[in-house]
Each structure stands twice: as C-alpha cells, then as structure tokens.
Amino acid sequence: MSWIFRADKNGDGMKCYLDNVDTVERNLKDAGCDETLVKEFIKLIKTGERKRQLRMLEKHRSNLLEEIHKNEKKIECLDYLVCQMEKKMGKKIVVLSTSPRMGGNSEMMADAFIRGAAEAGHEAEKIHLYDKKIEFCKGCLACQHTGACVIRDDAAVIVEQMRQADVLVFATPIYFYEMSGQMKTLLDRTNPLFPGEYAFRDIYLLAASADEEASSMDGAVKGLEGWISCFEQAHLSGVIRGAGADKKGEIENVPEALNAAYEFGRNV
Numbered sequence: 001m002s003w004i005f006r007a008d009k010n011g012d013g014m015k016c017y018l019d020n021v022d023t024v025e026r027n028l029k030d031a032g033c034d035e036t037l038v039k040e041f042i043k044l045i046k047t048g049e050r051k052r053q054l055r056m057l058e059k060h061r062s063n064l065l066e067e068i069h070k071n072e073k074k075i076e077c078l079d080y081l082v083c084q085m086e087k088k089m090g091k092k093i094v095v096l097s098t099s100p101r102m103g104g105n106s107e108m109m110a111d112a113f114i115r116g117a118a119e120a121g122h123e124a125e126k127i128h129l130y131d132k133k134i135e136f137c138k139g140c141l142a143c144q145h146t147g148a149c150v151i152r153d154d155a156a157v158i159v160e161q162m163r164q165a166d167v168l169v170f171a172t173p174i175y176f177y178e179m180s181g182q183m184k185t186l187l188d189r190t191n192p193l194f195p196g197e198y199a200f201r202d203i204y205l206l207a208a209s210a211d212e213e214a215s216s217m218d219g220a221v222k223g224l225e226g227w228i229s230c231f232e233q234a235h236l237s238g239v240i241r242g243a244g245a246d247k248k249g250e251i252e253n254v255p256e257a258l259n260a261a262y263e264f265g266r267n268v
C-alpha cells in the first residue's frame with residue numbers, strides 16, 4: 001500500500017485540492033473507502049456540498065475506529081487465552097542438591113519441594129552433586145567471550161539445564177555458617193551464563209544446619225543473594241531454614257521445614 005496524503009501544492013486551500021479529482025480519489029481509496037463512497041464523494045465535489053462530504057468522511061473514520069476496537073478486543077481475548085495456557089503449562093524446575101551426603105537433610109527438603117511441585121503439575125528435576133565431577137572455575141574469563149567453559153566436566157550440562165529452567169532450587173547443608181563448597185563451586189562455574197540470556201526467574205534456598213538458630217543460614221543466604229544480584233531478572237523467592245538437624249534424617253524432627261518446602265513446591 002502507498003501512503004499518499006496528497007494536498008495541493010499551491011496552498012490555495014480546499015477548493016484547489018478538491019479540483020484535483022485523481023488525488024482525492026487516491027486518498028479516499030488509500031483511506032479504505034469503498035467504490036460507492038468514492039463515487040458519491042467525487043459527485044459531491046461538483047455540487048459543492050462540503051458538509052455532506054465531511055459527514056461521509058466522519059462516518060468512514062468512525063467505522064475504521066470501530067474496526068480497531070473490534071481488533072483490540074480480539075487481541076485481548078487471545079492474550080487472555082495465552083495467559084491461561086501458560087498458567088496451566090507448569091514450570092520447569094531444576095533442583096540442585098549440593099550436599100555430599102546422599103539422602104541427607106537438605107536433600108530431604110529438596111524431595112519435599114519436588115513432591116509439592118509435581119502435585120501442582122510442574123516438571124521438577126533433581127540434580128545431585130555428590131556423584132558429579134565439577135572442578136573449580138579457573139578465572140580465565142574465556143566464557144565471557146565464547147559462552148562456554150574451557151573445563152570439560154559435568155558442569156557444562158548442569159549449567160545448561162540451569163539456564164533453561166524457570167525456577168532454580170538450591171538445597172545445601174550449612175558448612176561453617178556458609179553454603180556447601182559444592183554449591184559455591186557450581187555457582188562459580190555458572191559464569192558462562194552471565195553475559196547471555198537465561199530463563200530462570202524464581203530462586204529458592206533450602207538449607208539444613210545442626211545449629212538451632214535460624215540465623216545459622218544467614219551466610220548462605222547472603223552468598224546466594226550475591227549470585228542472584230548478577231542475574232537481574234531473577235530474584236530470591238523463598239528460603240527455608242531447616243535449623244536443628246545434624247545427623248542424617250534429623251530434619252524429620254523439624255516437620256515445619258519439610259512442610260514449608262512442600263508448600264513452596266506446590267505454590268511455586
């Protein structure tokens with residue numbers, strides 16, 4: 001379509017413009033007027049009935065506006081459907097169990113979260129680090145240019161899974177009032193994600209400590225917050241402090257922590 005908006009070049013006003021019937025006709029057609037309207041309008045140029053002409057243009061304009069509103073309504077209906085479908089589809093959750101102790105307290109919290117998430121229709125995958133080979137970041141920063149790490153070990157696959165997840169859940173034991181070394185090592189190895197796109201938005205932390213004070217998790221929370229601050233679209237959506245669980249399985253004595261993990265999963 002060509003956009004004309006032709007006016008008379010002489011600046012003589014309406015009379016001169018309307019004298020150029022070809023230009024008027026092209027403008028009317030470009031404005032979407034049908035043949036009948038165009039013919040009628042041009043007939044009225046000769047009789048000089050300007051008021052009727054203006055009424056015709058106003059009518060056509062209001063028809064166009066109505067069409068726009070109808071289309072806006074169609075778009076709103078489509079957006080509503082998409083929104084409802086996305087709600088139903090369920091989120092992709094990656095749960096990182098970072099304790100070296102298989103089936104330990106933090107992993108039990110992770111399992112409770114997964115149970116809740118599965119019941120709510122989400123797709124949750126647990127990745128435990130106790131059987132993975134993940135070396136320390138070398139700090140070469142090659143990944144900032146290439147998007148990939150120079151080290152060939154299990155981190156590459158895990159980091160890619162993290163990149164694609166909507167939700168990340170970190171389960172960790174408290175070691176010397178911090179997150180586990182395994183978790184910190186993995187976080188450092190996510191540096192290839194830093195310059196690019198990532199899907200994750202909600203991050204959860206599930207921590208277990210022998211200490212009964214909730215504050216025993218503060219170091220781990222702060223550490224994870226530091227990592228999250230480097231991924232602007234993500235935020236810490238919840239922390240569960242499984243305090244007062246030392247030996248394997250003792251988290252069962254802290255049912256409120258397991259229940260809270262389950263509820264987080266259900267409401268993720």
Ligand SMILES: Cc1cc2nc3c(=O)[nH]c(=O)nc-3n(C[C@H](O)[C@H](O)[C@H](O)COP(=O)(O)O)c2cc1C
Nearest residue numbers: 099104105106173174175176177209210211245246
């Ligand atoms: C090396 C090491 C350091 C620990 N440091 C702390 C600590 O600083 N504070 C604490 O409350 N518990 C500490 N603990 C106890 C663990 O946090 C506790 O046993 C926790 O339940 C382990 O979780 P897991 O079963 O998921 O591995 C430590 C345990 C180990 C092995």
